[in-house]
Amino acid sequence: MDRDPDLSYSDRFGRRNMEYISLGCDNLPILHGRSPIQAYADFVRNFRDTFRPFLGSIVTGIQVGLGPGGELRYPSYPTQKLTWARQSGELGEFQCYDKYMLASLNAHAWKRGMHEWTNAGPIGSSNLMQNPENTDFFRTDGSWKTPYGEFFxxxxxxxxxxxxxxxxxxxxxxxxxxxxxxxxxxxxIYWHYGTQSHPSELTAGYYNTSTRDGFLPIARMFGRYGFSICCACLEMQDSEGQQMNATSSPEGFLKQLLLAARVCDIPLEGENSATNFDDTLFQQVLKTSKFYSDGPRTPPFSFNFVRMDKNLFEYHNWASFTRFMRQMSDVNSFQGKLGFGGDTTLSSPSAAAYSGAVVA
Structure with missing residues (x-):
């Protein structure tokens, strides 16, 4: 990237993000004669060969990196700034200004016979921190609804x-x-879910608006290759998000994503976004689990509890956690015991077939 800065994403201000190679050069031989996709495939193949004795026994699941922070998205917000973006309600920036993305946009516009659309991304998306209703592109009647907006x-x-x-x-x-x-x-990414245009989702690459389902095509793509779909923020509530941004709706975002997964009959893996051990968090995860799992022949659902720390083993936190595990597993004999100054024991039969929790 030092030799060719255009290998990294760039926004309209020329700010480059070095977190991930621009997908505009996915199939170009830019890495000593190999494409980024070929290089990644070699890495995955080496991982398979190195850990083959453990695959299927100790290693039973693999989450594939697809973009910044491992997620299938553009770095419209740097990963290290995602918490700030949620709190501040940033709109994000379209990441299409490196030469490879611009070449693709140019070719796509010429193919459509719209030569005037070849130069750059949308005009009028304005500043990161601006109210979307004050922008020409993202406002309710903005240019995201025009033929150019739909094309882009x-x-x-x-x-x-x-x-x-x-x-x-x-x-x-x-x-x-x-x-x-x-x-x-x-x-x-849910902090503008309550608007018509969903700007923070659009800049991240999810063409999801009040009139278009942008997550169903993603779920279908995962389903074609036998992948589960994973998402975080399962513990988030609208009331919490709307304290920082009135148009935020983590519950609305999750409900739409869960419905897309169910329609495509693919398993769902959930994660928490924050480290919190109160019953409110756990009850929200249970609520989401029940929403996804209700009904006959629903695909498997699992929850991966991440960002553990020593606070988990404080008495009240441990009591909440073991109660949550028992409810997720739907096993009455689950027992957790924490003895200060003595041994800690935890025992449980296997989880229910379609719902479970994983600690990481």
């Missing part, structure tokens, strides 16, 4: 979907015949 957003989201498809296809072939589950992660 279809191309921008389509490039992201194609990137995910390329990686999933390679990984499926590499692990063919090996008993491991595979999953891909979608970014939990």
């Amino acid at each position: 957003l279809e191309w921008y989201s389509g490039m992201l979907l194609l990137h995910g498809e390329r990686i999933c296809k390679e990984v499926k072939a590499i692990f063919h015949g090996i008993e491991v589950s595979m999953s891909g992660k979608v970014g939990g």
